[in-house]
Every structure is written in C-alpha cells, then in structure tokens.
Amino acid sequence: MHISDEVYLVGGGIATCFGLSNDPDCHVYLIDGGDELALIDCGMAAGDSLERILANVRAEGLDPAKITKIIVTHYHMDHAGGAARFRERLGAEVIAPAGAADALRTGDERAVALDVAKAAGFYAQDYRFEPVEVAREVREGDRIPVGRLELEVVETPGHCDGHASYLLQGRDRRFLFAGDAVFSGGRVVLQNIHDCSIQKSADSIAKLAGLEFDALLPGHAAICLDGGMAHVATAHKACASLFVPKNLGA
Numbered sequence: 575m576h577i578s579d580e581v582y583l584v585g586g587g588i589a590t591c592f593g594l595s596n597d598p599d600c601h602v603y604l605i606d607g608g609d610e611l612a613l614i615d616c617g618m619a620a621g622d623s624l625e626r627i628l629a630n631v632r633a634e635g636l637d638p639a640k641i642t643k644i645i646v647t648h649y650h651m652d653h654a655g656g657a658a659r660f661r662e663r664l665g666a667e668v669i670a671p672a673g674a675a676d677a678l679r680t681g682d683e684r685a686v687a688l689d690v691a692k693a694a695g696f697y698a699q700d701y702r703f704e705p706v707e708v709a710r711e712v713r714e715g716d717r718i719p720v721g722r723l724e725l726e727v728v729e730t731p732g733h734c735d736g737h738a739s740y741l742l743q744g745r746d747r748r749f750l751f752a753g754d755a756v757f758s759g760g761r762v763v764l765q766n767i768h769d770c771s772i773q774k775s776a777d778s779i780a781k782l783a784g785l786e787f788d789a790l791l792p793g794h795a796a797i798c799l800d801g802g803m804a805h806v807a808t809a810h811k812a813c814a815s816l817f818v819p820k821n822l823g824a
C-alpha cells in the first residue's frame with residue numbers, strides 16, 4: 575500500500591488492521607531510498623507471511639532484492655520474530671535498538687516476554703523464537719542511511735525495554751515510525767510483562783510530544799498521514815494528568 579513516494583505499508587495481519595500479511599504481524603513498512611530499500615519491522619514470518627510481504631513489495635513495482643536493512647523497533651515477536659528468516663532470505667542486515675540486541679541474538683524467550691505471551695495465548699505453544707544476528711545496534715540520535723534517505727533514532731522505552739522509534743524526512747512529510755510506543759488516538763500498549771514501565775512510557779511519550787512530524791506510523795491500528803502530533807499530544811496530556819493513556823484494544 576502506497577503511503578508516499580518514500581514509504582509503503584507492505585505487511586500486517588488482519589488483527590492489526592490491514593490484512594496485508596498473516597496474523598499476528600505488526601504493520602511492516604518499506605522505505606524506498608532509491609537504490610536501497612529497508613523494512614521497518616518484519617512481522618513474525620508465520621506460514622507464508624514472508625512471501626506475502628515480498629509479493630506486496632513487488633506489487634508496488636519495487637525489487638525485494640534491494641532490501642538491504644531490516645530495522646526493528648523492538649524485540650516482540652509480532653515485530654521481529656521473523657527477522658532471522660528475512661535476513662536469510664534477503665541477505666539483509668538487521669538493525670536494532672541497543673537494548674534489544676542481546677535478546678535478539680540469543681533468542682531469549684523470557685527476555686522478550688514470549689514465555690508469558692504464549693501462556694496468555696498470543697502465540698502458539700510450539701512457536702520458537704529464532705535468534706538473529708544483529709549487524710548494528712543503534713542509540714538515541716544515531717542516523718541510519720537508506721539510499722538517499724536517512725532515519726533518525728529516538729529511543730522510546732516503556733512498552734518494553736530496548737524500544738526505538740524512527741524519524742524520516744520525506745519530500746512532503748516528516749514521518750514518525752513509532753512501533754508500539756504510541757498509537758492513533760493517543761493510545762498505548764502497556765502490558766503485564768516484566769519490562770513494561772508506565773513511567774518510561776510516559777517519558778518516551780513526552781519526548782515524542784516534543785518532536786516535529788506530520789505522519790504517525792505506529793506498529794498497529796490506524797495510520798495517520800497528517801496531524802500525527804495531535805495523537806501524541808493526547809497521550810502526553812493523559813500522562814501529564816497522572817493517568818495512563820487508553821490502552822489499544824481496551
């Protein structure tokens with residue numbers, strides 16, 4: 575799905591909104607930097623999801639062989655569980671927030687809360703987290719080139735540790751890829767897992783509320799092409815009132 579000259583939505587399960595790939599994939603975005611493409615998150619690669627995502631890239635007239643980077647927002651399986659398979663299939667390098675890299679490399683199911691997510695029925699009991707080599711760890715302010723474009727790293731822990739959002743200046747818009755830090759309507763996903771923190775989430779939302787951008791492109795639910803800052807401001811206002819913003823799906 576064409577979002578702009580530089581950004582496409584190429585994956586995401588039905589549960590997450592668009593049905594471009596299999597559940598429980600998050601939104602999978604493609605950045606077109608000309609001679610280089612990159613994915614923001616890649617979903618879980620369950621069933622034929624990987625092939626569906628690559629077919630969506632081709633349907634946009636783009637060549638999946640030009641995907642050189644898989645940039646993940648955080649280590650939850652619906653965002654990064656398929657990274658090993660995508661890396662192997664595409665020969666692309668995986669780029670992750672520094673705080674997420676160890677868990678991705680070791681496939682530590684407890685660190686990424688897969689143990690409790692399985693117990694809660696989010697994932698199949700026999701699902702195994704495939705470890706993946708992380709080529710580059712990124713931190714606050716780092717830049718990630720994608721062809722003629724460049725992403726800026728904004729560390730946004732709270733939903734979990736090792737979570738980053740990414741800013742991209744496009745020709746007509748500035749995009750915020752927010753992962754699971756904040757969603758349309760100022761909603762959040764705060765879960766009963768070991769590394770979820772209301773205070774860190776509020777700090778991250780306050781940081782995002784201070785940024786300039788047009789489009790809010792989160793990991794699930796509605797995407798906002800313009801006026802994205804208003805959605806973050808709604809979440810920020812709730813936090814500033816000492817309340818927790820509404821949870822997505824609640």
Ligand SMILES: [Zn+2]
Nearest residue numbers: 648650733754
């Ligand atoms: Zn998540």
